Amino acid sequence: DAGVIQSPRHEVTEMGQEVTLRCKPISGHDYLFWYRQTMMRGLELLIYFNNNVPIDDSGMPEDRFSAKMPNASFSTLKIQPSEPRDSAVYFCASSFPWGNTIYFGEGSWLTVV
């Protein structure tokens, strides 16, 4: 299997611009997670989906962040407008079933200047 695929791997953008991060989970996995990693806060769960439905978005920092999962093989995390404090590594992960291993993508390294 190809694993969890994320794009872009690296992005540098200016403050105020819209950022869209993309994720393709492992085929057959019905849970999809978005995490953010920073030096200060470590790994934070932003949102997770089950069968394309958002289950818990309490970790989404504010309204500037939104996530969608239009089908079982694709999800996006959007930041609009972006701010320098959004600079972080964003990981997408997937699993099946609940309680089993969560597989991570390589991450999207975002820098907002």
Next chain:
Amino acid sequence: AQSVTQLDSQVPVFEEAPVELRCNYSSSVSVYLFWYVQYPNQGLQLLLKYLSGSTLVKGINGFEAEFNKSQTSFHLRKPSVHISDTAEYFCAVLNSGNTPLVFGKGTRLSVIA
């Protein structure tokens, strides 16, 4: 609510020496426990996991961990480390309910030649 405490943020150790990375958790229900490793500029990959059964769990790359319910611990050990083990190690807990995986802050293992 469940939580994970990794007691050491950094652990330096000489090559071929043994190492123990400590992890304590809190949860009011049954738990599943995981250790993940993150090499520089990469995503997280599973080292080992405890779901049930034997409390001593063996993982990849010669690592093992022991689940101690009375001490609510899941310490990671390796009898002889290599330079290539230099990485960040994350302990994580998942309870048997519907709460997502919670990660500790991570322990940076530095192996010195």
